[in-house]
Amino acid sequence: MKIMKLAMFELLRRPKKNLVIASSIVIAVALLTSLSIVSNSANLAIMEIIAKTGHTLTVRPSASSAGSSGEEQKQEYKLTTSEVVLGSYIPEAAVPEIMKNYEKAIKAGWEKKGGLVSTPGIPDIVLEPATWAPRLFEKAEVDGQEVIVTGIEIRKEYFVRFWWNLTSGDWPAETDVRDVNTNIASIFTIGSDGKVGIDKAEYGVDSSGKLIAAQDKKVKAAPLKPILKGWDDAYLGGAYAKSKGLKLGDKLTINKTEFTVRGILEETNSADDYMVYIPMSTAQRLFHKEGLVSMVSVRAMCPNCPVGDAMVELNKNVTGITAVSQLDVAGVQFDFFSMLYKFLLAVVISTIAVGIFSIFNIVTGSLYARIREIGMLKAIGASRFQLFRIFIYEHFILGLAAGIGGYVLGLGMAYVLNSLLDIGAVILITTAFLWRALALGIVCSLVAIIYPAYKLSKLKITETFRTQWES
Amino acid sequence: MSEFIETKGLKKIYHVGGQKVEALKGVDLEIAKGDFVVFMGHSGSGKTTLVSTIGGLTRPTEGTVLIEGNDIWKLNDKQLSHFRNRKIGFMFQSFSLLPTLNVLNNVVMPAIFSTNSERKDTEALKSKAISLLTDLDMKRKVNSFPSELSGGEQRRVAIARALINDPEIILADEPTGELDIRTEREVIDIFCQINKTYQKTLIVVSHSLTWLEKAKTIIVMKDGLIFKDLADPVEAIMEGVCKS
Numbered sequence: 004m005k006i007m008k009l010a011m012f013e014l015l016r017r018p019k020k021n022l023v024i025a026s027s028i029v030i031a032v033a034l035l036t037s038l039s040i041v042s043n044s045a046n047l048a049i050m051e052i053i054a055k056t057g058h059t060l061t062v063r064p065s066a067s068s069a070g071s072s073g074e075e076q077k078q079e080y081k082l083t084t085s086e087v088v089l090g091s092y093i094p095e096a097a098v099p100e101i102m103k104n105y106e107k108a109i110k111a112g113w114e115k116k117g118g119l120v121s122t123p124g125i126p127d128i129v130l131e132p133a134t135w136a137p138r139l140f141e142k143a144e145v146d147g148q149e150v151i152v153t154g155i156e157i158r159k160e161y162f163v164r165f166w167w168n169l170t171s172g173d174w175p176a177e178t179d180v181r182d183v184n185t186n187i188a189s190i191f192t193i194g195s196d197g198k199v200g201i202d203k204a205e206y207g208v209d210s211s212g213k214l215i216a217a218q219d220k221k222v223k224a225a226p227l228k229p230i231l232k233g234w235d236d237a238y239l240g241g242a243y244a245k246s247k248g249l250k251l252g253d254k255l256t257i258n259k260t261e262f263t264v265r266g267i268l269e270e271t272n273s274a275d276d277y278m279v280y281i282p283m284s285t286a287q288r289l290f291h292k293e294g295l296v297s298m299v300s301v302r303a304m305c306p307n308c309p310v311g312d313a314m315v316e317l318n319k320n321v322t323g324i325t326a327v328s329q330l331d332v333a334g335v336q337f338d339f340f341s342m343l344y345k346f347l348l349a350v351v352i353s354t355i356a357v358g359i360f361s362i363f364n365i366v367t368g369s370l371y372a373r374i375r376e377i378g379m380l381k382a383i384g385a386s387r388f389q390l391f392r393i394f395i396y397e398h399f400i401l402g403l404a405a406g407i408g409g410y411v412l413g414l415g416m417a418y419v420l421n422s423l424l425d426i427g428a429v430i431l432i433t434t435a436f437l438w439r440a441l442a443l444g445i446v447c448s449l450v451a452i453i454y455p456a457y458k459l460s461k462l463k464i465t466e467t468f469r470t471q472w473e474s
Numbered sequence: 475m476s477e478f479i480e481t482k483g484l485k486k487i488y489h490v491g492g493q494k495v496e497a498l499k500g501v502d503l504e505i506a507k508g509d510f511v512v513f514m515g516h517s518g519s520g521k522t523t524l525v526s527t528i529g530g531l532t533r534p535t536e537g538t539v540l541i542e543g544n545d546i547w548k549l550n551d552k553q554l555s556h557f558r559n560r561k562i563g564f565m566f567q568s569f570s571l572l573p574t575l576n577v578l579n580n581v582v583m584p585a586i587f588s589t590n591s592e593r594k595d596t597e598a599l600k601s602k603a604i605s606l607l608t609d610l611d612m613k614r615k616v617n618s619f620p621s622e623l624s625g626g627e628q629r630r631v632a633i634a635r636a637l638i639n640d641p642e643i644i645l646a647d648e649p650t651g652e653l654d655i656r657t658e659r660e661v662i663d664i665f666c667q668i669n670k671t672y673q674k675t676l677i678v679v680s681h682s683l684t685w686l687e688k689a690k691t692i693i694v695m696k697d698g699l700i701f702k703d704l705a706d707p708v709e710a711i712m713e714g715v716c717k718s
Contacts, residue, residue: 006586012574379566382531383635384559384587386552464531 006389010396017369024365025405027358028447032409034351036440037416042344044421044431049336059163060301060310062101062317064091065325087140087151087274092295093324095137101321102135105301108316109133112309133303136163137296139286145257145279150243152257153278154286154296157238163302164275170241171251172266175233234285237262241269242276257281258289272429343424355447362451370394370455378464387460394456398448406444410437478507478675479528479643484537486523486698497523499698500537505691507642510669510676512685515695522647524695525679529645530558541643559587563636563674565646570632571620578603578616581634588639599638606634610664626657633664643675644668650682662688 014021093101139154157175161167237257239249244267249255253264262281270276287293303310310328317326370377380390417430486498497520505511513521526532528539530546538545546557558564563584571580581603607613610630620628629649636644649665650658666688669676678685686692694701 009572009575009583009586012572012579016574376572379564379570380587381555382529382558382564382566383584384555384639386555386587388552389555389587463533464526 006392007396010393011400013393014397014400020365020369021401024362024448024451025401025408027362028402028405028444029408029412031351031355031358031447032406032440032444033412033416034354035348035443036410036413036436037420038344038347038351039439040413040417040430040432040436041420041424042340043436044417044429045340046337047431048429049340059329060105060303060314060317061298061327061329062093062301063088063298063325063327064093065323088297089140089142089151092139092292092297093299095294095296097321097323098135098137098296098299101299101317101324102133104317104320105133105313108313109303109309111316112312115312116309133301134159134162135299135301136160137283137299139283139290139292139295140297141286141290141292143257143290146247146255148247151274151278152286152290153280154283154290155280156283157236157280160280160300163300166271167275168269169238169266170269172238172264174266175236233265234282235260235262236265236282238266238268238280239264240276240278240280241267241271243279244268255279260289355443359447359451362447363455366398366451367455370459374459374462377459377462381464390460391456394452394459395449398452398456399445402445402448403441404444405448406441409444410440413440478509478542479503479505479677480540481524481528482538482540484524484527484539485535486520486527486532487535496698498527498534498537501698501700503693503700505675505677507675508669508673510665510678510688510690511693512678512680512689512691513693513695514680514685515701519695520698521679521693521695525645525647525677528677529562529564529643530554555587556589559584559589559639561641561643563639563641563644565629565632565636565644565649567648567651571628571635573620576617576619577607577612577623577631580620580631581607581638584635584639603634603638606637607631610634624657625653626660629653629657629661630664633661633668637668637672637674641674643677646676646678648680649678650680650684655684658682658684 136156136159137154138160141152141154142149143152144150145152161174237255244250244264249264249267251264251267254261255264256262257279262279268275281289283296287295303313314326314328317324377390380393385393413436414432421430481501481503484498484501484503485496488495488497499520501520501524503524513525515521523532527534528541530539530549533547539547541557541561546554549557572583575583578600582599585599604613604616607616607630610633612627612630612634615623615627615631620631623631632649633644636646644665646665650661653661662684665676665678668674669690678689
């Protein structure tokens with residue numbers, strides 16, 4: 004038998020008392036574990052979005068535009084890649100002006116940073132232009148169920164949301180007409196039955212992918228490629244396709260017009276998963292929103308682009324729109340989580356302190372109840388250090404067990420907290436949390452025992468046996 | 475018998491409620507190796523204090539305790555613990571056995587505090603414990619817990635535990651207290667056997683006169699001093715008790 008085994012026996016001797024001590028530690032560990040997991044997961048979620056979006060700017064109709072509600076205004080400051088804006092629009096005609104302001108602000112931002120300043124003899128750095136991907140959101144009935152149908156320019160959208168992947172199907176070819184947006188709305192017709200149709204004979208694209216009308220002289224010069232291929236293509240969010248059991252090649256009807264499923268997106272844990280995507284030009288015609296878009300996502304094509312400067316300039320100079328830099332929103336959310344974490348951490352630390360104090364009281368009482376036994380151990384040759392070791396081992400085991408219990412409880416609480424605080428992060432669990440939980444459990448248990456154990460190990464044997472030895 | 479334990483001018487003063495209580499008033503004593511000494515006397519006579527001072531449990535206020543010529547009270551805590559573990563086997567009247575350990579583990583317990591590597595050999599230790607328990611007619615109870623044992627059986631286990639580290643001195647405080655006469659005689663017989671068979675020096679504190687029949691030396695304590703006139707020990711004890 005070893006000292007550790009003796010400690011184990013002693014621990015099992017008082018199950019109820021030790022359970023009370025352990026439960027205090029379990030609660031403290033669980034609180035801290037759940038808080039750490041949620042905080043870490045939330046921060047990682049933000050980091051992931053930033054990593055995905057890079058320096059991205061979202062341009063939407065401003066809150067003062069028609070149809071904005073308080074709820075929508077609040078959403079402006081929520082970091083998400085799939086914000087849905089219904090009932091407010093930006094005219095496509097305004098986009099060139101927005102782009103001009105953006106480019107001017109980016110250039111000024113670079114100059115402010117000390118870059119892009121022309122130096123005689125050194126060629127100017129040419130920045131790759133940003134990618135502008137518009138979206139048009141509309142609620143529509145799809146096979147009898149209300150869904151957000153989103154008009155997109157598929158190739159641009161795919162470029163901006165480079166994390167999109169298809170579980171089945173293909174992206175459109177580079178020269179497909181669905182990417183040619185300008186004036187395309189005019190080529191659609193609506194039949195007497197309300198269906199959107201197209202006169203294939205009159206329109207097409209030339210070899211550069213540019214849309215041309217049949218009567219254009221160039222048509223005669225260059226043979227047309229297949230006209231408006233893919234105008235009735237639909238791409239489905241992963242969750243939506245799964246819930247409806249839709250597969251590649253299936254048909255779905257939106258506002259009486261039939262579409263064919265050409266691709267199903269991988270789930271991204273965002274609102275994207277629940278949408279139906281159709282070509283922008285088709286969507287504008289289908290919903291009678293010709294020349295309008297709901298928002299534009301801008302992917303700056305340079306690392307460390309001064310997108311924040313562009314955001315400020317756009318909001319200052321262009322009326323009717325609100326530009327939001329995801330990086331800045333991320334900063335706000337970081338600050339929010341950081342504040343929340345610090346506040347909860349203070350609460351948890353107070354709880355731990357109170358817990359340790361109550362454990363200290365219980366442990367002190369419990370150890371003093373063993374005073375004669377301690378005297379006996381000393382009498383048969385246990386040194387102060389060996390006695391101290393017995394107490395330390397007992398509480399090391401207790402703390403370890405409580406740490407494991409606290410970790411398990413903390414995991415459960417993390418999911419509850421995540422849901423209660425509406426953080427919406429994917430809970431990420433690493434072994435680091437387990438080690439921290441074990442360390443906290445052991446430290447709490449040992450901190451409470453060290454002083455009484457030290458005092459008791461120093462007691463004189465006659466003090467422990469007073470009634471017996473001092474008769 | 476050669477000189478083994480010696481006390482010189484041993485004094486112990488307790489401070490109780492702001493008052494000085496002189497438990498030992500300068501005791502000079504010699505105990506030979508292999509002796510079987512029984513300390514008797516009325517309560518408060520100082521016998522337990524004297525024995526606990528010899529055992530390295532109570533530090534004297536004044537005087538020396540020499541075991542084989544070495545002053546044990548000049549040892550530090552670790553050395554003193556080692557001395558108690560190696561040289562002395564203790565037996566107490568109560569609170570003797572750990573209730574969570576079975577008989578076998580209670581017996582081997584002193585060995586876990588030993589610094590002697592031989593005593594760390596678990597198998598050898600268990601064999602020795604079982605052998606001791608067999609000698610004490612307790613083999614059948616090796617896996618029992620203290621709560622399952624009678625008072626006499628608990629004392630036998632405590633004796634086995636006192637012997638496990640093969641100490642030279644066995645120090646027992648009221649080892650037959652609260653036992654019926656028959657069991658008391660059995661325990662005393664065991665002590666005699668230990669003294670004869672294992673050649674251990676036995677120091678016993680007791681109020682029971684039954685020990686008088688078997689002890690080699692009777693020391694009667696009175697008011698912190700050894701009562702010298704032992705022509706009739708029983709009379710001396712009675713005198714000590716009656717005059718207190």
